[in-house]
């Protein structure tokens with residue numbers, strides 16, 4: 001039997017990526033083979049491409065990156081029942097053990113045994129095909145595009161932020177940082193019925209996009225004091241929730257200062273430094289709830305339902321499109337053009 005080959009973008013070492021012919025993976029009994037139609041470039045992919053590591057995860061052997069994807073089921077293992085050949089699906093890229101205390105309690109994003117795509121040494125899906133355990137596949141209803149399906153992954157981070165802070169329509173929200181995660185957190189907030197949403201960023205292009213996506217007002221933190229600006233914009237009522245997505249040390253400090261007493265702050269962006277100075281006394285005497293956030297859990301079904309109802313518009317974050325053979329150019333775009341690109345998409349299926 002001859003092994004069938006496919007094209008994949010393989011990162012040999014930092015900045016050294018090449019298109020290679022590699023074996024098409026064969027699905028195990030509980031897996032499906034997915035023909036990848038659309039897959040995003042994530043900040044973490046760019047980081048591995050540039051630096052070869054994120055914290056304790058190090059690229060030690062050639063790896064295929066990419067984990068934000070949707071595609072078509074083209075083959076299923078013998079035990080698969082929830083999807084069938086021809087189904088259009090979104091892929092949740094972290095396969096968890098299902099047995100540990102975290103998995104059992106529903107917080108499976110904290111599973112210590114998770115196998116997450118494009119996290120060394122696990123391959124991702126900047127390739128023509130990928131195998132996925134079938135319970136991490138979610139059927140896309142008619143009318144939901146592969147692009148929307150791929151965006152469910154970064155959107156899920158925003159949804160998880162809403163869940164962490166138990167956001168309701170009564171909340172007034174500030175999102176700091178308008179990269180893909182910040183912009184999609186804004187869409188997640190709209191899914192949760194929030195109507196008063198403020199945002200901060202220093203890049204004009206991103207500020208404009210946030211306005212198009214329906215934020216109430218955008219603040220430039222280089223020009224004004226964020227807390228003062230929020231007080232003015234809300235006629236002194238303040239914001240009840242801050243979602244910090246930039247990872248910028250000053251923005252994290254501002255988030256603590258800007259939220260109203262009794263408010264909630266969700267820290268999504270990861271700062272480069274391990275320690276960031278914040279006003280601890282403000283957290284204490286304002287009784288703030290500060291939440292960490294790691295990926296997401298149980299977000300895909302609700303997100304698909306929200307997309308089907310048409311209440312959110314997530315595709316606006318896609319600014320650039322590339323074919324699979326141009327994966328390196330796609331990553332370079334995301335790496336070097338941060339002022340003009342938000343979500344860069346690769347289309348292996350076309």
Ligand SMILES: [Zn+2]
Pocket residue numbers: 042043044067068153154
């Ligand atoms: Zn991602």
Ligand SMILES: [Zn+2]
Pocket residue numbers: 096097098099100101102103104108111112113114
């Ligand atoms: Zn587990």
